[in-house]
Amino acid sequence: MSANTTNILIVGVGGQGTLLASRVLAQAAMDLGHDVKVSEIHGMAQRGGSVVSQVRYGPQVFSPIIKMGEADVIMAFEKLEAARYLSYLRKDGLIVINTESIDPLPVMSGADVYPENLEQKIAAVVPNTVIMDASGIAEECGNIKAANIVMVGRVGKALQMSKDSLAQAIKTLVPSKAIDINLRALDAGWDFMD
Amino acid sequence: MKKLMIGNQAIARGAYEAGVTVAAAYPGTPSTEIVDGFSKFEGVYAEWSPNEKVALEVGFGASLGGARTLVTMKHVGVNVAADPLYTMSYTGVTGGVVLVSADDPGMHSSQNEQDNRGYGKFAKLLVIEPSDSQEALDFTREAFDLSEEFDSPVMLRVTTRLCHSQSLVEEGVKQDVPLKEYKKNEAKYVMLPGFARLRHIEVEKRMDRLRDYVETSPLNRVEWGDRSIGIITSGIPYQYIKEVLPEASVLKLATVNPLPEKLIRDFAAKVEKLYVIEELEPVIEEQLKAWGLDVTGKDLLPIIGEYSPELLEQVLVGRTAEPPYTLEGSIPGRPPLLCPGCPHRAVFHILNKKKLTVAGDIGCYTLGALKPLGAMDSTLCMGASIGTAMGMEKARGIEGSRKTVAVIGDSTFIHSGITPLIDVVYNQGNTTVIILDNSTTAMTGHQDHPGTGVTIQKAEAPKLDLEAMVKAIGIRRVTAVDPINIKELEKVIMEELAFEGPSVIIAVRPCALIDSNKYPPLVVEKDKCKACKACIKIGCTGMYWVEEEKLAYINPDLCIGCGLCVEICKFDAVVERAVM
Numbered sequence: 058m059s060a061n062t063t064n065i066l067i068v069g070v071g072g073q074g075t076l077l078a079s080r081v082l083a084q085a086a087m088d089l090g091h092d093v094k095v096s097e098i099h100g101m102a103q104r105g106g107s108v109v110s111q112v113r114y115g116p117q118v119f120s121p122i123i124k125m126g127e128a129d130v131i132m133a134f135e136k137l138e139a140a141r142y143l144s145y146l147r148k149d150g151l152i153v154i155n156t157e158s159i160d161p162l163p164v165m166s167g168a169d170v171y172p173e174n175l176e177q178k179i180a181a182v183v184p185n186t187v188i189m190d191a192s193g194i195a196e197e198c199g200n201i202k203a204a205n206i207v208m209v210g211r212v213g214k215a216l217q218m219s220k221d222s223l224a225q226a227i228k229t230l231v232p233s234k235a236i237d238i239n240l241r242a243l244d245a246g247w248d249f250m251d
Numbered sequence: 252m253k254k255l256m257i258g259n260q261a262i263a264r265g266a267y268e269a270g271v272t273v274a275a276a277y278p279g280t281p282s283t284e285i286v287d288g289f290s291k292f293e294g295v296y297a298e299w300s301p302n303e304k305v306a307l308e309v310g311f312g313a314s315l316g317g318a319r320t321l322v323t324m325k326h327v328g329v330n331v332a333a334d335p336l337y338t339m340s341y342t343g344v345t346g347g348v349v350l351v352s353a354d355d356p357g358m359h360s361s362q363n364e365q366d367n368r369g370y371g372k373f374a375k376l377l378v379i380e381p382s383d384s385q386e387a388l389d390f391t392r393e394a395f396d397l398s399e400e401f402d403s404p405v406m407l408r409v410t411t412r413l414c415h416s417q418s419l420v421e422e423g424v425k426q427d428v429p430l431k432e433y434k435k436n437e438a439k440y441v442m443l444p445g446f447a448r449l450r451h452i453e454v455e456k457r458m459d460r461l462r463d464y465v466e467t468s469p470l471n472r473v474e475w476g477d478r479s480i481g482i483i484t485s486g487i488p489y490q491y492i493k494e495v496l497p498e499a500s501v502l503k504l505a506t507v508n509p510l511p512e513k514l515i516r517d518f519a520a521k522v523e524k525l526y527v528i529e530e531l532e533p534v535i536e537e538q539l540k541a542w543g544l545d546v547t548g549k550d551l552l553p554i555i556g557e558y559s560p561e562l563l564e565q566v567l568v569g570r571t572a573e574p575p576y577t578l579e580g581s582i583p584g585r586p587p588l589l590c591p592g593c594p595h596r597a598v599f600h601i602l603n604k605k606k607l608t609v610a611g612d613i614g615c616y617t618l619g620a621l622k623p624l625g626a627m628d629s630t631l632c633m634g635a636s637i638g639t640a641m642g643m644e645k646a647r648g649i650e651g652s653r654k655t656v657a658v659i660g661d662s663t664f665i666h667s668g669i670t671p672l673i674d675v676v677y678n679q680g681n682t683t684v685i686i687l688d689n690s691t692t693a694m695t696g697h698q699d700h701p702g703t704g705v706t707i708q709k710a711e712a713p714k715l716d717l718e719a720m721v722k723a724i725g726i727r728r729v730t731a732v733d734p735i736n737i738k739e740l741e742k743v744i745m746e747e748l749a750f751e752g753p754s755v756i757i758a759v760r761p762c763a764l765i766d767s768n769k770y771p772p773l774v775v776e777k778d779k780c781k782a783c784k785a786c787i788k789i790g791c792t793g794m795y796w797v798e799e800e801k802l803a804y805i806n807p808d809l810c811i812g813c814g815l816c817v818e819i820c821k822f823d824a825v826v827e828r829a830v831m
């Protein structure tokens with residue numbers, strides 16, 4: 058794929074706010090004058106299933122989906138999902154992992170086990186790994202659900218996006234009563250020390 | 252200024268700009284956001300119809316009445332609407348009609364993978380396929396003009412990846428299209444055989460005119476590049492080709508039915524090797540082969556599933572993506588599941604416990620088929636559960652029917668469950684039907700329906716009384732229960748199964764995601780828990796098991812306090828947090 062396209066893969070569990078995160082990043086990228094495409098998943102998978110949304114921006118973007126091995130950044134809202142989509146990360150790409158773990162059905166029912174120390178295992182193979190308790194940070198900002206925006210802050214900074222553009226996108230995309238919490242979450246993610 | 256829009260929003264905008272004033276749809280992923288979005292424009296009428304057939308008939312009437320009309324549905328919805336569709340091709344239109352068919356290659360959220368371009372061929376319609384949100388807007392607008400010019404409904408065929416991908420869109424100016432005058436014209440609109448025979452001649456004439464039109468349609472485009480490879484493609488696969496083979500010559504088709512023969516032959520003659528890249532069925536490829544063209548397509552690429560850039564790269568370039576980083580060991584799957592507090596869980600818990608045969612239907616509750624609930628034996632299409640249970644009884648006799656129930660959601664029952672229930676009454680079946688009334692169309696994102704008493708525009712509407720309607724059909728035994736009260740639910744199910752004759756049980760409790768009643772989260776009292784795991788076996792994501800402690804726990808962030816585990820626990824170990 059074109060070298061000057063930036064590819065962000067956002068993975069998590071249905072209900073964790075992957076859609077909002079992708080829309081905020083996309084809006085901010087658009088404000089910087091890029092061509093942008095976003096692929097979202099609606100419907101069945103949202104019911105607690107594994108979900109992925111994808112943001113691509115650059116001078117001209119064709120495909121809305123990212124090829125395996127070509128994501129510049131993976132934002133994982135959940136550890137198991139980080140592991141599941143690891144094959145999408147490009148060489149020297151950045152993976153940001155929220156330390157939250159949510160047991161999938163096969164684990165809850167005892168048919169399978171949740172692999173231990175996933176984030177360390179990933180960090181051992183991917184040099185550019187950031188592990189953060191985004192859910193905990195979001196809780197401090199006022200709502201655990203803002204973990205997605207904490208992650209957006211960390212990734213937006215890594216990609217040298219404009220923090221003002223991200224804040225602006227949050228103001229247009231988030232219901233008015235949740236704006237303050239989400240802006241705090243953006244700051245907390247932006248200032249996060251690995 | 253450009254805006255980011257998903258394909259569906261762009262279609263809604265395109266229809267609005269084209270002066271559409273009436274839109275009708277039944278929800279269905281990936282089409283739902285189109286009419287939902289359209290309903291928010293000023294000065295338009297939009298409705299959730301009870302099913303797709305009704306939606307298209309409302310569309311027919313609105314067109315006859317002179318308005319430009321948008322009708323949308325998912326691919327299988329077109330099966331339901333196929334009857335009016337085939338004959339609307341004969342009557343043609345007064346106000347332009349665009350039918351959006353949203354196909355789902357890869358079955359992200361569907362029960363089959365049918366390719367609705369086939370409808371275009373058989374119903375003799377112009378079918379147009381966009382490749383991004385801008386085209387979705389522009390082509391929708393254009394489709395209304397074409398519909399009126401060719402006196403025919405036009406099908407806009409889109410796929411999940413277009414519907415749910417955002418890209419930049421430049422909005423246009425809204426056209427004001429005056430309502431067309433109504434003129435009675437029975438020869439055109441009353442399809443008696445004598446009139447229909449004449450209309451069929453018009454249909455064939457129209458196809459000739461359409462075949463001419465597509466040759467020079469500005470919607471199709473040739474992008475010349477390296478002539479050693481020529482690709483004919485349309486829709487989303489076009490975007491993948493531009494990534495994977497940026498140098499190739501491409502004939503990008505928007506008009507996928509009828510196909511422009513001269514344009515295609517001309518393109519084919521100027522390239523060395525010709526490929527057709529299309530998801531699902533070889534619709535374009537077969538036509539090219541019928542014309543005697545030498546073309547490669549499905550011999551290399553699958554008929555099954557959604558395409559991706561890496562798949563096309565592997566097949567066309569011979570390069571296999573090697574992931575730079577991998578982990579050892581397997582990763583547990585994460586299938587979708589019923590939400591914590593979902594009222595459907597209680598019903599499937601009882602059906603599982605009683606080891607009943609369950610004729611299922613389509614909705615969130617189809618997830619009741621998955622372990623640990625595993626209480627569903629069949630799911631075919633919307634509304635099929637009741638006829639299925641009736642047919643099983645007719646095959647296996649009344650003993651079988653004493654162990655069989657049909658399970659159907661409220662929206663699905665209104666969509667297409669009423670006529671099979673009439674069959675049960677009329678042909679004297681013993682079927683026991685459980686209507687799962689969660690006051691919404693949950694699966695597709697909580698749309699209202701005739702049973703919720705609210706319209707698409709959130710206005711109040713007469714609320715369909717399911718109980719009264721079922722009685723009016725002739726079902727004498729109708730019982731409403733709150734499914735969380737599982738003892739009562741079990742008792743009612745067993746009574747109705749034993750009863751000789753048809754009966755309906757309505758399990759009434761709002762979907763946990765829209766329930767305005769707020770219950771406090773629950774907690775397990777450690778010293779009372781006997782580690783029997785009964786609560787774990789209901790598969791609620793709000794509960795988890797800690798093996799080291801041999802204890803069940805409740806996640807307070809997820810638990811919505813529905814109380815099903817309270818009912819399940821024989822040791823009264825689950826209590827309200829406040830009690831602790």
Ligand SMILES: Cc1ncc(C[n+]2csc(CCOP(=O)(O)OP(=O)(O)O)c2C)c(N)n1
Pocket residue numbers: 277278279280303325327328331362613614615616632633659660661662663664687689691692693694695
């Ligand atoms: C013909 C057809 N139209 C639409 C759909 C999409 N769809 C699947 S289930 C469903 C309705 C579900 O609502 P309901 O029966 O109330 O069950 P719930 O999801 O609320 O449990 C819809 C619209 C479909 N599968 N088939």
